[in-house]
Every structure is written in C-alpha cells, then in structure tokens.
Amino acid sequence: MTDLEYIVDVRQVKKSFKDVRAVKGVNLTIKPGEFLALLGPNGAGKTTLVEMIEGIQHPDEGEIFLAGKQWKNHEHELHQMIGLSLQETRFMDKLTAYETMRLFASFYKLDTVRVNEVFKLIGLEEKKKAYVNNLSGGQRQRLALGVALLNKPKILLLDEPTTGLDPNARREIWNILLALKKEQNTSLILTSHYMEEAEFLCDRIVIMDQGSILAEGTLQEILTLGGGHRSLDELFISLTGRHLYE
Amino acid sequence: MNRITNHQLYRLITAHFAEIIREPAVIFWGVVFPILMAWGLGIAFTQKGEVHLKMAIVKVIGNQDTKSETKLEGFLAANGIKKDSSYTIDLKNEKLGNVSLAFFETSWPNAYTMLKKGMVSMIIEDGPAGIKYHFDPANAEAKSAYQLVSNLYEFGPTFYAANQSGIEPLTMKGTRYVDFLIPGLLAMGIMMACSWGISYTIIDRRSKKLLRRMVATPMKKSNFLLALITARFSMNVAEAVLLFLFAWIYFGTKVQGSWPALIVLFLAGNIAFSGISILISSHTSNPEIGNGIINALVTPMMVVSGVFFSYHNFPDWTIPLIRYLPLTMIADSFRSIFNEGAGFMDVWREALVLTSVGIISFILGLKIFKWY
Numbered sequence: 001m002t003d004l005e006y007i008v009d010v011r012q013v014k015k016s017f018k019d020v021r022a023v024k025g026v027n028l029t030i031k032p033g034e035f036l037a038l039l040g041p042n043g044a045g046k047t048t049l050v051e052m053i054e055g056i057q058h059p060d061e062g063e064i065f066l067a068g069k070q071w072k073n074h075e076h077e078l079h080q081m082i083g084l085s086l087q088e089t090r091f092m093d094k095l096t097a098y099e100t101m102r103l104f105a106s107f108y109k110l111d112t113v114r115v116n117e118v119f120k121l122i123g124l125e126e127k128k129k130a131y132v133n134n135l136s137g138g139q140r141q142r143l144a145l146g147v148a149l150l151n152k153p154k155i156l157l158l159d160e161p162t163t164g165l166d167p168n169a170r171r172e173i174w175n176i177l178l179a180l181k182k183e184q185n186t187s188l189i190l191t192s193h194y195m196e197e198a199e200f201l202c203d204r205i206v207i208m209d210q211g212s213i214l215a216e217g218t219l220q221e222i223l224t225l226g227g228g229h230r231s232l233d234e235l236f237i238s239l240t241g242r243h244l245y246e
Numbered sequence: 247m248n249r250i251t252n253h254q255l256y257r258l259i260t261a262h263f264a265e266i267i268r269e270p271a272v273i274f275w276g277v278v279f280p281i282l283m284a285w286g287l288g289i290a291f292t293q294k295g296e297v298h299l300k301m302a303i304v305k306v307i308g309n310q311d312t313k314s315e316t317k318l319e320g321f322l323a324a325n326g327i328k329k330d331s332s333y334t335i336d337l338k339n340e341k342l343g344n345v346s347l348a349f350f351e352t353s354w355p356n357a358y359t360m361l362k363k364g365m366v367s368m369i370i371e372d373g374p375a376g377i378k379y380h381f382d383p384a385n386a387e388a389k390s391a392y393q394l395v396s397n398l399y400e401f402g403p404t405f406y407a408a409n410q411s412g413i414e415p416l417t418m419k420g421t422r423y424v425d426f427l428i429p430g431l432l433a434m435g436i437m438m439a440c441s442w443g444i445s446y447t448i449i450d451r452r453s454k455k456l457l458r459r460m461v462a463t464p465m466k467k468s469n470f471l472l473a474l475i476t477a478r479f480s481m482n483v484a485e486a487v488l489l490f491l492f493a494w495i496y497f498g499t500k501v502q503g504s505w506p507a508l509i510v511l512f513l514a515g516n517i518a519f520s521g522i523s524i525l526i527s528s529h530t531s532n533p534e535i536g537n538g539i540i541n542a543l544v545t546p547m548m549v550v551s552g553v554f555f556s557y558h559n560f561p562d563w564t565i566p567l568i569r570y571l572p573l574t575m576i577a578d579s580f581r582s583i584f585n586e587g588a589g590f591m592d593v594w595r596e597a598l599v600l601t602s603v604g605i606i607s608f609i610l611g612l613k614i615f616k617w618y
Binding site for chain 1: 248252253254256257258260261264265268269451454455456458459460461462463464465617618
C-alpha cells in the first residue's frame with residue numbers, strides 16, 4: 001500500500017545502463033504542494049530519476065507511486081496529472097505560440113478559455129500570433145512552461161527551466177513559479193544547476209551524486225550538515241571534493 | 247464544429263499542414279521544382295530542332311608534304327563551309343530532322359582536352375593511311391556522330407536526305423518522351439514527398455525532443471503519425487494535381503486509361519511510401535544519420551526505377567529485381583494508365599502489393615518506434 005500523504009513516492013529505485021549504475025537505490029517523497037529541487041553535477045542521476053518519475057524509463061528495481069498509482073496500467077490517468085518542461089524542447093517552428101498552445105490543449109481536451117488563461121499567466125498575450133521561431137529564448141521557455149501548466153498539473157517536472165536565460169528572463173520564470181506556489185495545488189520537481197534558483201523557489205533540496213542522494217532537507221538543514229557551510233557549492237565540495245556545477 | 251476543431255487529431259493535422267505550407271522551401275521543392283523539371287526535360291527531349299554534332303580533326307604528319315591537302319580536307323572543302331580552322335556541313339531531312347556537323351582542325355592534346363570537356367563527340371585522325379575514328383562506343387551521341395560522319399564520307403551529303411518515304415515519325419500522344427517522363431515524375435514525387443516529408447520530420451522532431459514532450463501528454467501516439475501522413479498526403483495530392491495540370495496544358499498530356507485506377511494506384515503508392523517512411527525513421531534521432539538513411543532509400547530507386555529513362559538498359563538479370571521496387575511499380579503502372587489505356591484490372595496486383603508493403607512497414611515501424 002502506498003502512503004497517500006505523498007504525491008510522489010520513490011522507493012528503493014535502481015537503474016543501470018549497461019555497466020553504468022545511474023541510480024543506486026534512491027528513496028524520495030514529495031508532499032502535495034511541495035517544491036523540491038534536485039541538484040547535482042552532470043552524471044549525478046538526476047535526469048534518469050526524473051525520467052523514471054515521468055514514466056519514460058522503467059526502474060530495474062524499486063517502485064514509484066504518483067498520487068498512489070504506478071505507471072503500469074495507469075498511463076492515461078498519470079499523463080493527465082503531470083506537466084513537463086524540458087531544457088531543450090523545441091516546438092514546431094512555423095506554428096504560432098497560440099497554435100502551439102491549442103495543439104497541446106487538445107491533448108487534454110481543453111478549450112480556448114484555458115489557453116487564454118495560461119497566456120495571461122505566463123505573460124505572453126502579446127506574442128500569441130508570433131511564430132515560435134521568432135520568440136526569444138526567454139519567451140520560448142515561458143511558452144514551454146505554459147504548455148506544462150495547461151492541464152493544471154498536480155506534479156510539475158521542470159528540467160533546468162532557466163538554463164541559458166538572462167537574469168531578467170530567469171526572474172520572469174521564477175515569478176510565474178512563485179505565483180503557482182501560492183496556489184499550493186502543484187508539486188514541483190526542479191532540476192537545476194543554479195543554486196540560487198533552488199534556494200529562491202524550493203521548500204526542500206536534494207543533492208545527488210553518482211546515482212545516490214548525498215544530502216536532503218531545507219536549505220538551512222543541509223547547510224548545517226558537517227558543521228555548517230556558507231553555500232550549497234561549499235557543502236558539495238566538502239562532500240565530494242568537486243563543484244556542484246561541474 | 248468546436249468539438250472537431252478542439253479534437254487532437256484535427257489540431258495535429260492542421261499543425262503539420264501549417265508547417266508544410268508556411269515553409270517556402272517546401273513549396274519550391276514540392277511544387278515548383280517538379281514542374282520546372284518536367285518543363286526542362288520535356289523541352290530538351292521533345293521539341294528537338296536541329297542536332298549539332300562537333301568533331302575534332304587531328305592531321306597526322308607522315309612522309310607527305312604537310313602543306314598538301316588530305317582526302318578528308320578535300321572532302322570538307324568541297325562539301326562544307328569553312329570558317330577559320332573549322333568546317334560545317336549541314337545535312338537536311340524533313341522527317342529525321344536536320345543535323346549540323348562541325349569539324350575543328352586541332353592538335354592531339356587540344357583534341358583530347360575538347361573531348362574530355364564534352365566540346366566534341368569524337369576525334370578523327372586524318373593520316374596518310376586514311377582516317378580513323380576515336381570515340382567511346384558506349385556514348386550514344388559519339389556513336390551517332392561516327393555513323394553519320396562515316397556514311398557522309400563514304401556516300402556524300404545526299405545520303406542523309408535519301409529514303410525519306412520509309413520513315414514515319416511518331417507524334418501521337420503516349421509515344422513522346424514527355425509521356426514517359428510525366429508518370430515517372432508523379433511517382434517520384436510520391437516517394438520524395440513521403441521520404442522527406444514524413445521520415446525527416448519524425449527524425450527532426452525526435453532530435454528536438456518534441457516527440458518526447460508530446461508523449462508525456464495524453465496524446466494518442468497513433469494520432470500523431472496518422473496526422474503526419476494525412477497532412478503529407480493532402481500535400482502530395484496538391485503537388486500531383488499541379489504537375490498534371492501543367493503537363494496537360496503545356497504538353498497536352500492525357501490519361502488514356504481509367505481515372506479511378508489512377509486514383510487507387512496513387513493512394514496505394516502513398517500508403518507504400520508512408521509505411522516505408524515510418525519504418526526507416528523509427529529509430530534514429532540524429533538528422534545526419536536520417537539524411538543518410540533516406541538517401542540510401544531514394545537515390546538507388548531514382549536511378550534504377552526508370553523515372554527518367556527506361557530501366558531496360560540495365561543488365562537482364564537486374565530487371566526482375568528492379569520491376570518489384572516500389573517506385574518502379576508505381577511508375578510502370580502510372581505509365582500503363584497514362585499511355586496504354588490500362589484500367590483497374592491491369593493494375594490491381596500492383597496496387598495490392600504496394601498497399602501491403604505500406605501496411606507491413608507501418609506495423610513493423612510502430613513496433614520498434616522510439617519516441618525519445
């Protein structure tokens with residue numbers, strides 16, 4: 001039986017690719033409305049873990065429950081409740097922002113009312129008629145976030161949503177996510193290289209390296225680990241001898 | 247109406263269609279280029295006026311006085327028009343068409359250079375022992391030049407105009423080169439449009455992680471592929487209609503056989519290449535590898551399937567293999583409907599085989615399809 005106190009419940013999950021053990025028996029829980037940051041250098045196992053939560057990778061061992069359900073036999077229900085924004089997704093270049101949003105809305109059987117609500121939420125109303133390839137990097141990322149929010153997801157998975165954006169564009173994304181947090185209806189799993197992003201947005205931070213969780217807790221809790229550190233990077237160096245952003 | 251426009255299949259079809267028609271390059275390569283090709287090749291091989299053949303003459307010095315006139319020089323001086331170091335002889339024949347033969351006196355190195363550059367078809371060695379013809383027998387133009395010049399030299403300029411009563415030029419519809427070409431271009435259009443329009447689109451969208459993003463939603467996977475095929479098919483219909491209209495208006499091309507049979511075959515061809523396109527694009531996410539795979543499929547068929555010239559020029563043992571290539575089956579069947587008056591009963595086997603190939607390839611492709 002799964003504990004419905006948690007919207008995401010990852011139990012002893014392991015995943016290997018040939019000889020590489022990408023995830024080594026990870027346990028992770030997320031409460032409804034909680035924002036969680038998943039930090040770690042490249043190769044830490046963050047993406048594999050998120051892909052397993054997203055349902056496109058299957059664990060070799062262990063179980064993953066989303067709102068008490070596993071992916072097997074519940075694909076349609078679970079797709080209705082998750083939202084996803086990938087770092088490198090590119091939409092169709094010759095569709096307008098509005099057409100893109102309507103296309104994804106049709107997958108959830110949503111009408112134009114919700115599409116217009118989302119445009120307002122992400123502040124792209126003036127760019128509705130612009131082709132996707134004419135949007136700036138920040139605007140494209142906001143569009144991707146809007147698409148992820150169309151179905152009012154219970155679980156939002158964001159893979160480095162602000163990588164490559166300038167400070168202003170990054171701040172705009174943060175503001176949208178902060179507004180979402182106030183509603184307390186959505187749980188967020190955010191993978192990021194930016195420590196300040198995790199500090200600013202998330203209730204809890206999980207630091208991963210080489211397929212395992214090294215530290216977990218609120219920012220204050222994990223900084224006090226091992227005698228107190230000034231930053232997450234400093235903590236990571238003390239744990240692994242390497243920088244977090246490597 | 248609102249329910250239809252909100253349906254995911256409708257939105258996917260309109261999205262794919264918008265992507266096609268909003269890209270000027272797609273319109274050029276899909277619509278304008280085939281028409282230009284039909285026009286260019288049709289003109290080049292149908293409305294031939296005077297044929298021009300050029301030869302290099304190399305005078306070989308023997309024991310004779312080099313200034314003395316050879317027999318060939320005497321012949322050219324007597325029958326041709328001299329300009330600088332060249333002679334021109336015009337041969338007239340109303341039924342065969344006129345031929346203009348040009349002879350350039352030059353050295354061996356120059357003659358070889360001219361031959362290599364395609365400026366002349368043949369080198370004539372004019373020596374004390376007579377003349378020798380140097381040419382590639384596999385080159386049809388060079389062979390024709392040899393036959394004309396050797397007959398001219400032996401029988402004189404009147405040989406070409408003689409015996410006209412035994413020649414009946416074919417001008418009726420269905421026997422011209424353009425009648426051979428247009429059905430081939432229509433068949434090739436289906437192959438190219440499906441291969442690039444479906445395969446490359448899938449590979450490109452996989453590489454941009456758009457497929458992965460889409461399957462993270464409740465979108466039906468089959469709807470995505472069905473929409474892509476539908477949008478591509480609509481475009482293929484438009485491209486084929488425009489090419490046919492051009493050929494009909496400009497060259498007077500007509501369908502002598504059954505229109506329903508032509509439509510069924512067009513559908514079967516689209517099913518075949520749509521299925522094959524799904525299969526070949528089912529795995530890779532690297533556009534460069536995708537390019538290679540698509541080229542490996544379409545280029546051999548473009549060369550051997552008889553789009554531009556008959557595949558019967560290939561060795562006999564290859565003909566049964568070529569005949570069963572999808573593109574050959576479509577092109578041959580189109581030609582039999584366009585030019586031989588074929589009906590449905592003449593092409594149903596081809597339509598069935600093409601449809602089966604498409605469905606089997608589609609099912610196989612779906613089984614191994616990678617969405618991310």
